[in-house]
Amino acid sequence: xxxxxxxxxxxxxxxxxxxxxxxxxxxxxxxxxxxxxxxxxxxxxxxxxxxxxxxxxxxxxxxxxxxxxxxxxxxxxxxxxxxxxxxxxxxxxxxxxxxxxxxxxxxxxxxxxxxxxxxxxxxxxxxxxxxxxxxxxxxxxxxxxxxxxxxxxxxxxxxxxxxxxxxxxxxxxxxxxxxxxxxxxxxxxxxxxxxxxxxxxxxxxxxxxxxxxxxxxxxxxxxxxxxxxxxxxxxxxxxxxxxxxxxxxxxxxxxxxxxxxxxxxxxxxxxxxxxxxxxxxxxxxxxxxxxxxxxxxxxxxxxxxxxxxxxxxxxxxxx
Amino acid sequence: xxxxxxxxxxxxxxxxxxxxxxxxxxxxxxxxxxxxxxxxxxxxxxxxxxxxxxxxxxxxxxxxxxxxxxxxxxxxxxxxxxxxxxxxxxxxxxxxxxxxxxxxxxxxxxxxxxxxxxxxxxxxxxxxxxxxxxxxxxxxxxxxxxxxxxxxxxxxxxxxxxxxxxxxxxxxxxxxxxxxxxxxxxxxxxxxxxxxxxxxxxxxxxxxxxxxxxxxxxxxxxxxxxxxxxxxxxxxxxxxxxxxxxxxxxxxxxxxxxxxxxxxxxxxxxxxxxxxxxxxxxxxxxxxxxxxxxxxxxxxxxxxxxx
Numbered sequence: 001x002x003x004x005x006x007x008x009x010x011x012x013x014x015x016x017x018x019x020x021x022x023x024x025x026x027x028x029x030x031x032x033x034x035x036x037x038x039x040x041x042x043x044x045x046x047x048x049x050x051x052x053x054x055x056x057x058x059x060x061x062x063x064x065x066x067x068x069x070x071x072x073x074x075x076x077x078x079x080x081x082x083x084x085x086x087x088x089x090x091x092x093x094x095x096x097x098x099x100x101x102x103x104x105x106x107x108x109x110x111x112x113x114x115x116x117x118x119x120x121x122x123x124x125x126x127x128x129x130x131x132x133x134x135x136x137x138x139x140x141x142x143x144x145x146x147x148x149x150x151x152x153x154x155x156x157x158x159x160x161x162x163x164x165x166x167x168x169x170x171x172x173x174x175x176x177x178x179x180x181x182x183x184x185x186x187x188x189x190x191x192x193x194x195x196x197x198x199x200x201x202x203x204x205x206x207x208x209x210x211x212x213x214x215x216x217x218x219x220x221x222x223x224x225x226x227x228x229x230x231x232x233x234x235x236x237x238x239x240x241x242x243x244x245x246x247x248x249x250x251x252x253x254x255x256x257x258x259x260x261x262x263x264x265x266x267x268x269x270x271x272x273x274x275x276x277x278x279x280x281x282x283x284x285x286x287x288x289x290x291x292x293x294x295x296x297x298x299x300x301x302x303x304x305x306x307x308x309x310x311x312x313x314x315x316x317x318x319x
Numbered sequence: 320x321x322x323x324x325x326x327x328x329x330x331x332x333x334x335x336x337x338x339x340x341x342x343x344x345x346x347x348x349x350x351x352x353x354x355x356x357x358x359x360x361x362x363x364x365x366x367x368x369x370x371x372x373x374x375x376x377x378x379x380x381x382x383x384x385x386x387x388x389x390x391x392x393x394x395x396x397x398x399x400x401x402x403x404x405x406x407x408x409x410x411x412x413x414x415x416x417x418x419x420x421x422x423x424x425x426x427x428x429x430x431x432x433x434x435x436x437x438x439x440x441x442x443x444x445x446x447x448x449x450x451x452x453x454x455x456x457x458x459x460x461x462x463x464x465x466x467x468x469x470x471x472x473x474x475x476x477x478x479x480x481x482x483x484x485x486x487x488x489x490x491x492x493x494x495x496x497x498x499x500x501x502x503x504x505x506x507x508x509x510x511x512x513x514x515x516x517x518x519x520x521x522x523x524x525x526x527x528x529x530x531x532x533x534x535x536x537x538x539x540x541x542x543x544x545x546x547x548x549x550x551x552x553x554x555x556x557x558x559x560x561x562x563x564x565x566x567x568x569x570x571x572x573x574x575x576x577x578x579x580x581x582x583x584x585x586x587x588x589x590x591x592x593x594x595x596x597x598x599x600x601x602x603x604x605x606x607x608x609x610x611x612x613x614x615x616x617x618x619x620x621x622x623x624x625x626x
Contacts, residue, residue: 032531041530048523125324150362151574152546157553157584166557238519239553244357245519289527295484295513 016312017261017276028283032290041286043168047237049282050175051076051230052249053274056256057182058223060274063257064186065219066199066266067122067129071136072227072253073246075114078144079231082110084153084241087161099161107228114140115224122220123213137250144243153241165236174233178226183271195219199266256281259309280309345379347406347606350399354412354436355387358516359546361410363572364434364593368408371599378606389416396420400427406602409443410434414487418442430605435594436487445601445613447594451488454589454621455495458567461587461623462496462539463503465565474505475538478528478564480551482516482543492543492569509535514547521550529558541567545576545588552584571624580624592619 028036035041046053055072062069086092086106092099114136121132155162164170186192197205198215206212235241256277262269284305288298351368353361365382372380381399385392389412397420399407407429411417414437422442424431433443466475477500482489500506510528514521521542529537537560542548548568555561570576571590579585597617604611 035530035533038530044526044530048526145357150356150365151359154574154578157549157556157582234519237553238522238550240518242518244517285523286527289512289524290531292510292512292528292531 017273020309020312021276021279024280024283028287031287035290036283036287041290043172045282045286046172046175047168048286049278050171051234051246052252053175053256053278053282054178054226054230054233055223055249056253056274056278057178057271058219058226059250059253059257060182060260060262060269060271061186061195061219062129062223063254063262063264064195064199064266064269065216066202066264067216067219068133068254068264069115069118069136069220069223070130070133070250071114071118071140072223072230073249074137074140074144075111075224075227076231076234076246076249077243078114078140079107079110079228080235080245081144081148081153081241081243082106083232083235084155085147087155087159087235088153096161096164100164103161103165103232104229107232108225109228111224111226111228111231112221113224115221115227116217118224119217119220123216141243148241148243150243155235155239155241157239159239162236162239165233171233171237174229178229179271179275186271191215191218196267199268201267252281255306259306277309280305346377348379348381348402348404349406349408349602349606350396350402350404351380351382351408352385352392352396352399352410353382354385354392354410356384357387359572359575360544360570360591360593364410364595367593368595368599371596375603378603385412387412389413392417393420396424400424400429403427404429405606406430406432408432408434408598408602411436411438414438432598432602432605434598441615444605445615445617447597447601447617447619449592449594449619449621451491451591452495454569454591455492455497456499457495457589457621457623458492458541458569458587459496459499462541462567463499463506465586466506466538469538472505473503476507476509476532476535477539477541478510478512478525478532478537478551479508480512480514480521480524480540480542480547482514482547484513489543496541509537514542514550516544516547518546518550521547522554525551525554526557529555529560537564539565539567543569545570545572545579545585548585548588549575549579552579571622577624580626587623587625590622590624592621594619 059069059072083103083106086103118132118136121127122129194210194215197210198212202212234245257274258264259277259280260273262273284302353365355361356365369380372378383395385395392412393416396409400423407424409417409421409431411433418439421431421438422440425442431443433446435448437446437448462477463473467473481493509532512524512528514524540548540551542551545568548566552561552566555564565586566584568576568585568588569591571588576585576588580588597619601613605613
């Protein structure tokens with residue numbers, strides 16, 4: 001089998017990852033006649049992918065506990081609607097210094113509450129994550145649609161806060177900040193190690209005295225909060241709050257996490273891996289878009305690339 | 320835990336059942352099977368139809384949402400037929416799946432109004448439609464005229480952002496425009512991307528189009544609907560190129576496209592009629608006028624919105 005052959009020869013995970021990055025950059029640059037590698041285009045990709053990438057960071061923690069969060073796209077939509085409502089409300093303080101933190105707070109609270117609600121059901125009522133977050137996927141978007149009555153909330157193309165929040169420094173800066181924070185959280189804190197332990201062997205973690213339900217609550221709340229931030233950013237960039245934002249985004253976020261080598265079984269994975277997944281997906285979408293490839297071709301190509309990237313990352317042990 | 324949960328579940332279920340209200344006795348029941356409330360155009364259709372029928376207190380209007388799922392819509396229509404409505408209005412999701420059930424309605428003697436999208440056989444009493452091909456052609460003509468005024472001759476670079484490729488609207492808005500544009504060899508489609516009617520997708524596709532055409536001027540962006548054209552405008556604005564080109568959309572909803580034209584963001588949009596005012600007019604005639612036979616097809620006119 002070809003994958004076994006490759007894996008028996010492969011040195012270590014990080015080296016493979018670096019090799020794939022290099023190869024991807026070379027192919028992308030060649031295919032787009034150099035357009036890919038320009039700083040303008042690279043930052044374009046980061047801004048485009050920022051909302052999903054931010055959600056992928058939260059998804060990493062969730063998947064590390066052997067859970068899954070199917071609701072992030074819907075939480076994004078709900079948060080975008082909430083933020084748009086706040087940003088267009090007449091009682092909004094004129095000062096940017098107050099209005100912007102307020103919008104961020106709304107995003108975090110809406111997202112956090114959605115995540116926490118699901119976290120409670122998963123952690124204490126022992127309902128499977130797939131089921132709970134599936135309900136969230138449907139329910140949160142339903143709430144957003146009910147509130148907006150299926151209309152968009154328009155901010156107008158000259159909205160000061162929207163224009164400010166959608167600039168490259170803000171959007172990419174937020175992505176970088178979230179990534180660094182997640183990396184530190186996962187790698188250098190007891191919390192991070194505990195999250196890994198829960199996914200690796202929940203029973204052992206429990207017997208070791210780890211507060212398993214609280215850890216689960218924390219990861220789903222974190223995932224929800226990040227989805228809220230993503231919703232605010234998408235709302236700002238599009239100058240609308242839309243209950244139909246983020247459809248299928250949860251699947252793209254999961255793809256990014258999985259391409260990065262995080263196992264859906266839990267316990268194994270890293271934020272760096274997710275960064276790699278973000279890079280691969282962003283590059284593929286960008287190159288196919290620059291070359292104006294037929295959208296049907298894209299739809300077939302993307303899954304192939306995902307499977308390839310995951311296949312090369314797999315650490316299959318021969319029994 | 321479990322018994323408590325089951326009790327809560329049963330109570331809420333019974334509560335929901337009881338919520339289905341039966342209002343004062345009405346003379347007629349009209350069922351409107353909408354294929355997907357999520358689209359703003361369809362949300363506008365629903366709102367307008369409810370508003371129109373509110374003026375007819377003897378009519379009870381029931382609106383169902385197929386949620387973009389043909390099977391769901393079929394079963395909703397079947398449920399409606401079991402209650403023997405006086406009129407069935409359907410906005411079918413797709414041509415083939417909805418064909419049979421609308422035929423069943425006709426066979427059951429229920430008058431059927433088919434709205435906006437067509438089905439394979441004429442399984443309806445009347446079909447109220449708009450002409451997407453004509454709208455595409457009008458957009459094409461406007462683009463040709465605009466380019467001629469701008470540059471003295473019909474030449475320029477066009478970016479097209481398409482809706483869902485399988486949908487009749489996207490197909491005809493594309494072909495209608497192309498029939499016109501292809502007559503002028505100096506008008507080039509430099510980038511042709513699919514954005515599935517979504518504003519944020521259009522924004523990303525336009526960003527890529529702008530990068531791919533860094534050195535060349537883009538003169539026109541033709542979006543198959545207003546949200547996509549608006550997303551393209553935002554993408555161009557991010558790169559400081561929004562004044563370089565003009566943005567063309569379709570739909571012309573008051574809170575969306577028409578407003579964007581007023582704000583100077585879109586150069587022009589083409590009204591995509593909601594069709595529901597005609598549906599209400601013909602529907603009431605079918606219900607109240609003895610022996611009224613509607614025409615088989617009513618074609619709604621579009622109008623150009625350029626200020």
